[in-house]
């Protein structure tokens with residue numbers, strides 16, 4: 096049986112816009128009210144996904160969410176026809192309308208936490224959608240995320256889907272953005288690393304002062320229980336609160352792992368050496384590579400600006416590892432010099448491939464934010480909804496679909512346009528047919 100890591104990228108939705116919704120995410124705040132280009136955003140994402148498929152990787156796509164979210168607007172008291180609701184919300188509560196229009200589900204690293212069957216007690220692949228309670232616009236994602244994941248991984252013999260955690264700050268959960276897994280071969284039992292920003296029930300524990308810590312240890316522990324992980328294959332690591340206060344709102348902005356490689360910034364964690372020792376002990380192999388990037392080579396500010404750590408480290412069919420980096424890393428001399436040096440250090444990483452995902456980057460989402468990793472075997476892959484898997488035909492079809500339905504210019508003022516709602520629903524209805532997802536959206540029920 097073959098084992099590998101598949102990446103499921105979020106398809107950028109038709110309402111992709113810059114609304115400045117994420118306090119603590121520097122790019123989101125600094126691009127607030129810029130004009131977006133949803134068509135280019137979707138195409139940039141598709142191009143990256145197709146390139147990985149062309150490299151021989153298993154690559155899937157996850158459908159976007161229904162936005163504007165009329166269901167939430169009704170739930171919070173707006174009434175009338177769809178057009179009346181949009182109009183009233185735009186006048187009376189523009190911030191709420193913006194939250195209900197975000198295409199933020201594109202960052203599927205936040206869709207869920209995934210534990211592969213090699214790690215779980217019952218030998219199934221487990222998914223728990225993230226509740227994303229720290230941000231209003233993201234807290235309305237988990238139910239539909241669960242529907243989309245269930246329609247994509249739709250065979251209960253192999254896949255176990257859990258409900259998202261209770262929607263309360265003690266259980267703040269941001270999914271795979273704060274989770275990584277080290278392993279030998281993908282089918283071996285791995286070590287799952289859960290990185291958290293605060294301990295909700297321990298006020299004495301370190302936490303950031305300026306920006307929110309979006310992930311709690313209580314949430315991480317709950318996920319490990321739900322997924323049936325054992326203590327000897329889980330490690331909980333505290334994020335360094337000082338870097339959260341400098342814009343590192345998720346661990347995947349400062350660290351990324353793949354197989355026997357952990358690539359992280361010197362300032363990423365608290366008690367770093369103890370934690371590395373624990374990982375080494377639980378990993379049980381001597382060939383683990385801890386690649387620590389010192390502040391003297393890359394500052395936190397440069398890491399946040401370029402997303403050096405929001406790169407994907409993938410293992411190619413040849414066994415070599417390559418980094419999938421945003422072009423922003425090429426444009427920063429310190430980071431570019433570091434990446435050029437990295438491939439000469441004798442670690443498993445031997446190449447870097449750059450992709451332009453600037454439409455997403457301007458909202459704080461790099462290549463790694465755009466993907467959900469699912470380590471699996473070929474039997475599990477055969478049980479996945481095959482219409483979600485990237486290939487020449489799906490790439491052509493989705494590009495044509497984007498060309499038909501997406502705008503190339505969207506400002507925050509356009510969000511109340513009833514025509515945008517119609518365009519978005521028409522597009523998503525067609526998408527559920529292309530990807531054979533069934534009725535995953537409220538407007539289809």
Ligand SMILES: N=C(N)NCCC[C@H](NC(=O)CCC(=O)O)C(=O)O
Nearest residue numbers: 113114115116117123202204272464
């Ligand atoms: N690092 C990972 N895994 N994901 C990145 C998520 C970016 C997202 N940005 C936003 O939601 C901005 C939306 C706006 O401002 O319009 C967020 O902060 O949750």
